[in-house]
Amino acid sequence: MTDTRLDVLAIGNAIVDxxxxxxEEFIEQEGLAKGSMRLIDADxxxxxxxxxxxxxxxxxxxxxxxxxxxxxxxxxxxxxxxxADDQLGEVFTxxxxxxxxxxxxxxxxxxxxxxxxLILVTPDAQRTxxxxxxxxxxxxxxxxxxxxxxxxxxxxxxxxxWDPEEPRAAMEQAISIARGAGRKVAFxxxxxxxxxxxxxGFLRLIEGGFIDILFSNEEEIKAxxxxxxxxxxxxxxxxxxxxxxxxxxxxxxxxxxGSERAEVPAEPVAQVVDTTGAGxxxxxxxxxxxxxxxxxxxxxxxxxxxxxxxxxxxxxxxxADLKALVAERLS
Amino acid sequence: MTDTRLDVLAIGNAIVDxxxxxxEEFIEQEGLAKGSMRLIDADxxxxxxxxxxxxxxxxxxxxxxxxxxxxxxxxxxxxxxxxADDQLGEVFTxxxxxxxxxxxxxxxxxxxxxxxxLILVTPDAQRTxxxxxxxxxxxxxxxxxxxxxxxxxxxxxxxxxWDPEEPRAAMEQAISIARGAGRKVAFxxxxxxxxxxxxxGFLRLIEGGFIDILFSNEEEIKAxxxxxxxxxxxxxxxxxxxxxxxxxxxxxxxxxxGSERAEVPAEPVAQVVDTTGAGxxxxxxxxxxxxxxxxxxxxxxxxxxxxxxxxxxxxxxxxADLKALVAERLS
Numbered sequence: 001m002t003d004t005r006l007d008v009l010a011i012g013n014a015i016v017d018x019x020x021x022x023x024e025e026f027i028e029q030e031g032l033a034k035g036s037m038r039l040i041d042a043d044x045x046x047x048x049x050x051x052x053x054x055x056x057x058x059x060x061x062x063x064x065x066x067x068x069x070x071x072x073x074x075x076x077x078x079x080x081x082x083x084a085d086d087q088l089g090e091v092f093t094x095x096x097x098x099x100x101x102x103x104x105x106x107x108x109x110x111x112x113x114x115x116x117x118l119i120l121v122t123p124d125a126q127r128t129x130x131x132x133x134x135x136x137x138x139x140x141x142x143x144x145x146x147x148x149x150x151x152x153x154x155x156x157x158x159x160x161x162w163d164p165e166e167p168r169a170a171m172e173q174a175i176s177i178a179r180g181a182g183r184k185v186a187f188x189x190x191x192x193x194x195x196x197x198x199x200x201g202f203l204r205l206i207e208g209g210f211i212d213i214l215f216s217n218e219e220e221i222k223a224x225x226x227x228x229x230x231x232x233x234x235x236x237x238x239x240x241x242x243x244x245x246x247x248x249x250x251x252x253x254x255x256x257x258g259s260e261r262a263e264v265p266a267e268p269v270a271q272v273v274d275t276t277g278a279g280x281x282x283x284x285x286x287x288x289x290x291x292x293x294x295x296x297x298x299x300x301x302x303x304x305x306x307x308x309x310x311x312x313x314x315x316x317x318x319x320a321d322l323k324a325l326v327a328e329r330l331s
Numbered sequence: 332m333t334d335t336r337l338d339v340l341a342i343g344n345a346i347v348d349x350x351x352x353x354x355e356e357f358i359e360q361e362g363l364a365k366g367s368m369r370l371i372d373a374d375x376x377x378x379x380x381x382x383x384x385x386x387x388x389x390x391x392x393x394x395x396x397x398x399x400x401x402x403x404x405x406x407x408x409x410x411x412x413x414x415a416d417d418q419l420g421e422v423f424t425x426x427x428x429x430x431x432x433x434x435x436x437x438x439x440x441x442x443x444x445x446x447x448x449l450i451l452v453t454p455d456a457q458r459t460x461x462x463x464x465x466x467x468x469x470x471x472x473x474x475x476x477x478x479x480x481x482x483x484x485x486x487x488x489x490x491x492x493w494d495p496e497e498p499r500a501a502m503e504q505a506i507s508i509a510r511g512a513g514r515k516v517a518f519x520x521x522x523x524x525x526x527x528x529x530x531x532g533f534l535r536l537i538e539g540g541f542i543d544i545l546f547s548n549e550e551e552i553k554a555x556x557x558x559x560x561x562x563x564x565x566x567x568x569x570x571x572x573x574x575x576x577x578x579x580x581x582x583x584x585x586x587x588x589g590s591e592r593a594e595v596p597a598e599p600v601a602q603v604v605d606t607t608g609a610g611x612x613x614x615x616x617x618x619x620x621x622x623x624x625x626x627x628x629x630x631x632x633x634x635x636x637x638x639x640x641x642x643x644x645x646x647x648x649x650x651a652d653l654k655a656l657v658a659e660r661l662s
Binding site for chain 2: 020021050052068086087091095096099319
């Protein structure tokens, strides 16, 4: 196994978030499941946008947020995802590169715009996401660079990417390239509704032994395992993956790696403003910790610190100096 | 004089702000005058954007921010400004309408994109603005609706609009329509560099008696009057306009209206995050107060409350419930 040039290469949806405040009544009127992500088409994106309050646009995308966090923590990160040749595509490209993430997927011009996620943030800081996948769903397997995948210690994939057909095929090909080069594969289950759409596919990956590091939250691990009891769910899944990380919101997080088990509390946050990106940044902190040879517990702490920063403001990308935060809190 | 349908109709640049953090060193390297606004062309916009940190996009534009604030305060407001038929144009249009502002200027499709303002926010919360006027500079006088102008109690104009040729002509035509209908004309000097570009034009308006309400800050009133002493500057300008409002940052604000003079302190702010929009929102509060028949002093207080809200977060549009804030603080 040769040396690595990147710590993490992620493949994910390339999305610009449109974040607006909404009250509980609006979520109810629209019949939305608060805290979850649903896919919408262009017409619904237009209709819902018209009804939303004024917004702020920031780059998003689950795995993209994760590599943004890894780069902010000093890690070497790359991203593969599809934008269109339009203004939102420029915004996405600018932001991820400005963070030092390698991003070379050429934009496409098929008349389909860059993906956007209409995010409604309720006064309880919960986010409800409505994703129009746009160009993101057209990521072709041909956009992959085998050398780049082989050069990364960890290939990181988001469950959301299982929704559109072309990127799913690209992701499966990337897994086989990474494993062929002796690299690790990390995967996030993304969302419990995403699991209900793709449980068989996810289980095939996990039970086939293709996943070295699995990220999940409480709801997701229950949905995946079919176990209602949290501990039973964890016990059912942990033996099938090298490392299992489960985030539990304000209850902290746990990780299991072979016979080792670590647990950390949530980091204190002065005010939770917007929970968008919490899971993404937790994964960033954990992976950056693992890349730097930190212990399982210290990697969890790094995840908790990065997640705490991102929920203290609007938007799913870190704004504070994450490296300094980790240095200060993890001595 | 017939009844009014709108309290304020503003004509201004239709701009989307791209806000990014920057350190003092970056401002210096780029040779920028901190706290000011400069105009840039498409090439410079591309070059500077590439060098900037990750951004967040929110709707902006000086007079547009002001009418957004007036609407948030319960006033009846309209806006006239030029966007292109592109994604940033959609963002601008959505945001201003979502606030309840009447906005009907049709987008144009001439290959020039919607205006953007690259805003660098330094750790001291000062903003340095780099504006690519794009489609905004193509606002034709033909886009004006005389009936709409006649229906508004106050026509509000930004000094920045004096930069591009077509909107300047539109603005002059709008002034004559408004005055012909017996309406008031309000004007903001915008920026001291803007005054150095257009001092003669501004003085022609003011000395010609076309301006009923003039908004200025300390630096601007000095630049306009040519007086280095603040009181001398105020005394020189006040007699030429019906109402003169001068904001003085943390020193509060004053207003002179005929023989009446009012003064208020700055509102307390827990943390000043980004001063973008402070002057715009001050004007919003003052004009909303005047529209509601508030006293000179209470109108200034409303300006100070609205300005304090907008500098407590990133972005130049109000995020908190301004109506509730005013009700709470101005009893």
